[in-house]
Amino acid sequence: xxxxxxxxxxxxxxxxxxxxxxxxxxxxxxxxxxxxxxxxxxxxxxxxxxxxxxxxxxxxxxxxxxxxxxxxxxxxxxxxxxxxxxxxxxxxxxxxxxxxxxxxxxxxxxxxxxxxxxxxxxxxxxxxxxxxxxxxxxxxxxxxxxxxxxxxxxxxxxxxxxxxxxxxxxxxxxxxxxxxxxxxxxxxxxxxxxxxxxxxxxxxxxxxxxxxxxxxxxxxxxxxxxxxxxxxxxxxxxxxxxxxxxxxxxxxxxxxxxxxxxxxxxxxxxxxxxxxxxxxxxxxxxx
Amino acid sequence: xxxxxxxxxxxxxxxxxxxxxxxxxxxxxxxxxxxxxxxxxxxxxxxxxxxxxxxxxxxxxxxxxxxxxxxxxxxxxxxxxxxxxxxxxxxxxxxxxxxxxxxxxxxxxxxxxxxxxxxxxxxxxxxxxxxxxxxxxxxxxxxxxxxxxxxxxxxxxxxxxxxxxxxxxxxxxxxxxxxxxxxxxxxxxxxxxxxxxxxxxxxxxxxxxxxxxxxxxxxxxxxxxxxxxxxxxxxxxxxxxxxxxxxxxxxxxxxxxxxxxxxxxxxxxxxxxxxxxxxxxxxxxxxxxxxxxxxxxxxxxxxxxxxxxxxxxxxxxxxxxxxxxxxxxxxxxxxxxxxxxxxxxxxxxxxxxxxxx
Numbered sequence: 001x002x003x004x005x006x007x008x009x010x011x012x013x014x015x016x017x018x019x020x021x022x023x024x025x026x027x028x029x030x031x032x033x034x035x036x037x038x039x040x041x042x043x044x045x046x047x048x049x050x051x052x053x054x055x056x057x058x059x060x061x062x063x064x065x066x067x068x069x070x071x072x073x074x075x076x077x078x079x080x081x082x083x084x085x086x087x088x089x090x091x092x093x094x095x096x097x098x099x100x101x102x103x104x105x106x107x108x109x110x111x112x113x114x115x116x117x118x119x120x121x122x123x124x125x126x127x128x129x130x131x132x133x134x135x136x137x138x139x140x141x142x143x144x145x146x147x148x149x150x151x152x153x154x155x156x157x158x159x160x161x162x163x164x165x166x167x168x169x170x171x172x173x174x175x176x177x178x179x180x181x182x183x184x185x186x187x188x189x190x191x192x193x194x195x196x197x198x199x200x201x202x203x204x205x206x207x208x209x210x211x212x213x214x215x216x217x218x219x220x221x222x223x224x225x226x227x228x229x230x231x232x233x234x235x236x237x238x239x240x241x242x243x244x245x246x247x248x249x250x251x252x253x254x255x256x257x258x259x260x261x262x263x264x265x266x267x268x269x270x271x272x273x274x275x276x277x278x279x280x281x282x283x284x285x286x287x
Numbered sequence: 288x289x290x291x292x293x294x295x296x297x298x299x300x301x302x303x304x305x306x307x308x309x310x311x312x313x314x315x316x317x318x319x320x321x322x323x324x325x326x327x328x329x330x331x332x333x334x335x336x337x338x339x340x341x342x343x344x345x346x347x348x349x350x351x352x353x354x355x356x357x358x359x360x361x362x363x364x365x366x367x368x369x370x371x372x373x374x375x376x377x378x379x380x381x382x383x384x385x386x387x388x389x390x391x392x393x394x395x396x397x398x399x400x401x402x403x404x405x406x407x408x409x410x411x412x413x414x415x416x417x418x419x420x421x422x423x424x425x426x427x428x429x430x431x432x433x434x435x436x437x438x439x440x441x442x443x444x445x446x447x448x449x450x451x452x453x454x455x456x457x458x459x460x461x462x463x464x465x466x467x468x469x470x471x472x473x474x475x476x477x478x479x480x481x482x483x484x485x486x487x488x489x490x491x492x493x494x495x496x497x498x499x500x501x502x503x504x505x506x507x508x509x510x511x512x513x514x515x516x517x518x519x520x521x522x523x524x525x526x527x528x529x530x531x532x533x534x535x536x537x538x539x540x541x542x543x544x545x546x547x548x549x550x551x552x553x554x555x556x557x558x559x560x561x562x563x564x565x566x567x568x569x570x571x572x573x574x575x576x577x578x579x580x581x582x583x584x585x586x587x588x589x590x591x592x593x594x595x596x597x598x599x600x601x602x603x604x605x606x607x608x609x610x611x612x613x614x615x616x617x618x619x620x621x622x623x624x625x626x627x628x629x630x631x632x633x634x635x636x637x638x639x640x641x642x643x644x
Contacts, residue, residue: 181374184345189439190366190395199380199391 033260051261061262063237064245065269068221071241074156075163075220080213082160083167087175088201090168101172104165116229119158123230144231148238155227155239162226163216170212174205210281214274221270242266289356289447291319291342291480296351298337304349311337313504315351319448319482324474326495327484330527334504335484339450342482343372355447366395371440371449375456377432381425385416388424389438396443410438413476414469430462437470441477448480455490467493488528500524516570517629520638525568531596531607534574538567538632545632548602550581553627556641563635569625571596574608576615577624581606585615599623 034051036044055061090100110118125131125143134142141147144154178200186196224243227233233240233248240248246266250259296315304310312334319325327335340346342353344365352361360368371392380388389407398406411417414434419427424435433454440449451470455463471494474481483494491498492512500508500515500523508520519525525533539546540561545554547567554567576597583599583606594611599621606623615621631640 179376179378181376181378184340184343184365185372185374185378185436185439187345188343188365188370188372189392191391192395195395199382203380203382 030260030263033256034264035257037257047257051257052265055258055262055265060245061265064240064242067238067240068242071155071223072217072220075159076213076216078156078160079164079167079216080209083164083212084171084205084209086164086168087171088197090172092176101169104168106165107162108165110162112225113229115158115162116226119154119161119226120230123154146235148235151231151235151239155230158226158230159220159223163219166215167212170208171205174208175201178204206281210278213281214277217277218270218274221273289480290321291448292352292354292357293317293319293338293342294352294354296338296341296348296353298334298341298346298348298350310349311504312341312348315506317499317506317509319480321480322478323480324471324494324496325480325482326491326498327482327501328486328488328491328498328527329501330486333501335486335501336452337504338501339372339452339482339484342448343370343450344368345372369443369445369447371443371446373433373437373440373449373451373454375453377429377436377457379424379427379432379435381423383424384421385411385424385427385435386420388435389420389442392439392443406442406444410442413441413473414438430458430466433458433466434469437473441473441479446479448482451481451483451485453485454483455485455487463490470494488530492528500527502527518631518638518642519568522566522568522633522636525570529570529572531571533568533570534606535633536567536569536601536604536606538565540565540632548581548604552625552630554630554632554640555628555643558632558640560634560639565639566633566636567625567630568633569630571607571609573626573629574606575624575626576608576610577622580622580624583621583623585617585619585621588614588617590614 035047035049037047038044086104091097107115120128122128123130123142123144125135125145131142134140142150144150182200182204183196186200191199222243223241224247227239227241228244228247231239233244243266246259246262249255249262293315296312296317297310298312299310301309307313315338327338329335337346341348344360344363344367348361352359354360355368365372380391383391386407389410390403393403393406407420408417411420414437416431416434416438419431424432427435437449437451437454440446455466458466467490470481470483474494481494483491485491492515496511497509498512498515499506500521502521502523508515508524510520515524515528519528519533522533522535526535536547538552540558543558544551545558545565545567546552552567581601583601585597586600586605587598589596589598594609595614597608597610597615598605599608600606601623608623628643631638633639
């Protein structure tokens with residue numbers, strides 16, 4: 001017989017209280033807005049699920065969602081393998097370890113808006129170092145303020161620069177935790193470098209990689225500041241990701257109802273995809 | 288299968304060693320006969336794992352050669368030496384099934400699948416893991432994991448030597464003896480040379496035909512378990528093997544006689560050499576209570592089951608004796624007798640009496 005100790009709830013209560021105030025209450029406010037229409041003066045009219053339907057049907061939302069998925073897909077497909085490769089090539093011991101770790105951590109210490117501003121100045125044609133170099137030295141037309149393709153390349157490269165380190169550091173932590181005996185056994189078993197990666201390093205990195213993928217998915221799917229500062233969503237709407245569009249609707253047009261509905265849809269998609277990733281990546285362990 | 292010869296082997300982890308203290312291994316010359324069961328016994332840090340890694344090729348020695356059947360393999364990498372090694376912590380490939388784990392070394396060497404299936408079945412039967420073949424290796428218990436890593440060593444039929452680096456460290460005590468007897472059985476079946484590294488004398492003495500005792504990067508004695516027990520070549524061996532270890536007592540040498548606490552002690556044979564620090568070595572098994580002899584006062588009596596260990600003070604030196612039957616009271620005055628044929632003189636640690644003929 002197992003007697004359950006109900007006292008544990010008292011330890012959870014304060015946290016529950018805090019979470020209620022910093023998460024549940026704001027979310028409920030958003031839920032409140034998402035089903036009503038207001039013209040100010042605190043007068044509300046019941047709207048039902050109209051806003052949700054309107055948002056889901058709108059071309060503008062679908063286009064932003066498409067851009068968002070493309071952005072996140074590109075980020076994951078570049079940053080995860082790149083991060084693993086960098087982690088594999090970092091020294092495992094010696095004086096260069098701290099140097100590498102600090103260099104890797106540096107980009108992550110820079111605030112988002114500063115990163116956006118830096119890359120903006122860096123890439124501007126004529127005055128930016130990269131912009132000048134591309135246009136006037138190499139003769140390649142590159143202007144992220146005019147050309148959607150250039151804008152996309154710039155925000156992707158900026159994010160890779162800012163966040164690949166996270167994948168590197170997590171993978172590296174997984175790698176250094178592998179005991180030497182594994183590598184020695186693999187040597188004796190005659191395993192090729194690829195097999196060492198496939199059967200020793202990758203399985204041992206799996207837990208941290210799951211975390212890395214989830215974090216990079218959520219962060220890149222919700223990204224706002226950097227592309228907003230860099231391109232402001234332009235040229236045109238070409239880099240208007242979901243969060244940028246959401247802020248335009250909520251604070252630009254002050255359409256609180258549709259914006260609230262969009263927030264909830266956005267949240268649901270993030271949650272759903274995160275859950276999918278997590279379930280797929282951990283299903284082997286549960287068998 | 289091969290005879291392994293280590294010749295003039297020295298190893299230092301420092302790039303430019305200056306004195307003997309910089310060497311983890313000092314001058315090793317040793318032959319391992321084909322098909323032998325050897326144990327490499329010594330305390331932690333004595334260089335036994337270093338020696339093992341040099342034989343397997345994970346380390347290249349600073350000086351000296353390693354020969355497999357007179358073929359120099361000093362510069363060959365581990366996979367070309369045809370050796371197998373089982374590590375302290377079981378190394379298994381988590382994502383593979385037990386079957387794939389066992390097949391892994393063969394697949395890497397391009398053995399054809401039919402032959403692989405045959406060998407895997409054979410080894411699985413030997414290790415009694417047949418019913419586990421299709422489960423993921425990560426789900427196994429530690430002792431089964433260790434069995435699988437042994438299996439990966441044994442599955443190749445061309446192995447020259449299988450080496451075990453303290454393989455029972457993480458195994459539950461009640462499973463230790465089971466795996467140990469399994470190992471012994473495996474040795475009899477496959478007849479490969481096996482080298483078993485351990486700091487546990489029970490493991491070494493039960494597994495091996497020949498035990499190599501190491502201390503501070505040197506081999507102090509090679510012998511059968513009986514030889515190590517009966518006639519230790521060095522006080523370290525005497526003290527390290529046995530429970531409790533050999534009594535090592537300060538001795539004075541004068542006029543051809545050896546004295547302990549002022550009383551002459553009879554030894555197994557003639558004393559050889561001269562000078563240096565002299566000590567008498569006698570195992571507690573060969574110290575008995577007597578009516579006359581060395582006067583002593585009982586300091587401690589500990590009953591360890593089948594017999595008792597009596598610790599008595601002769602002057603300021605403690606002497607241990609294994610006693611069966613009636614036990615003396617603590618604090619009582621007794622007399623101790625050493626069996627002469629098992630009482631020896633050691634000079635600077637090394638045996639310095641001639642054997643009885």
